[in-house]
Amino acid sequence: MHLTVSIGWVGAVLAYLGLGVAAVTSERESTIRGAWIAMELIGWWVIVPLALASLLTGVVMALGTKWGLIRYYWVLISFVLTTFATSILLLHMPDVSTVADRARAARGSQLEGLGGDLFHAGVGLAVLLFVLSLNIAKPPGLTRYGWRRQASPRGS
Amino acid sequence: MNDSERELDETQNKPGPPGMPAWVKISAAVVAVVVVAVIVVLLVSGGGGEHGPGRHGAESAVTTDVTSSALSAGALG
Numbered sequence: 001m002h003l004t005v006s007i008g009w010v011g012a013v014l015a016y017l018g019l020g021v022a023a024v025t026s027e028r029e030s031t032i033r034g035a036w037i038a039m040e041l042i043g044w045w046v047i048v049p050l051a052l053a054s055l056l057t058g059v060v061m062a063l064g065t066k067w068g069l070i071r072y073y074w075v076l077i078s079f080v081l082t083t084f085a086t087s088i089l090l091l092h093m094p095d096v097s098t099v100a101d102r103a104r105a106a107r108g109s110q111l112e113g114l115g116g117d118l119f120h121a122g123v124g125l126a127v128l129l130f131v132l133s134l135n136i137a138k139p140p141g142l143t144r145y146g147w148r149r150q151a152s153p154r155g156s
Numbered sequence: 157m158n159d160s161e162r163e164l165d166e167t168q169n170k171p172g173p174p175g176m177p178a179w180v181k182i183s184a185a186v187v188a189v190v191v192v193a194v195i196v197v198l199l200v201s202g203g204g205g206e207h208g209p210g211r212h213g214a215e216s217a218v219t220t221d222v223t224s225s226a227l228s229a230g231a232l233g
Binding site: 073077130139140141142144147148 | 173174179183
């Protein structure tokens with residue numbers, strides 16, 4: 001479940017990024033307008049639900065397994081980055097809706113000035129791929145808390 | 157011996173808690189450099205002011221139209 005929504009999140013961001021590139025490079029008004037409308041829809045209806053699901057399933061999995069949430073650096077960093085990315089996404093989406101609304105009414109050069117939101121999508125994708133690589137590699141490294149838990153007789 | 161057992165074995169042989177792994181330090185250093193670079197680029201290219209999707213995507217000229225309606229400058233997104 002966690003793997004599915006996490007990879008789905010990456011795929012949805014790739015689709016968003018593709019639309020953003022189309023919005024920046026296209027000279028056709030209908031394409032730019034359509035791209036922004038699609039970016040808003042994908043953002044709210046696909047990326048946001050997948051991000052929240054990824055965060056939730058990640059926390060549940062961490063707490064329900066030997067890995068814990070703050071015992072290993074790779075889990076802790078994954079959790080922090082996922083929380084950060086989700087927070088930025090939720091803060092950013094209203095801006096996307098604002099621009100999409102402008103795209104619906106804009107004409108000519110106004111549309112070309114809307115850009116493609118490539119920065120946020122690009123950085124977000126980089127963060128997600130980094131987290132994904134941590135989840136696959138599971139690099140060693142106990143936190144101080146994890147070390148104390150394992151050193152104690154009752155630790156697990 | 158799996159990773160978990162190896163780590164447990166290490167905790168029993170070492171007097172104190174383990175230090176931060178090298179990969180964490182290297183990753184943090186890379187992220188810090190990238191963040192500083194982005195901040196410098198934003199400042200050099202006329203950063204400041206309000207924040208919005210069009211700011212990064214559209215190169216200069218018409219971004220005023222977009223950013224003027226962006227949400228508060230305090231929002232990171």
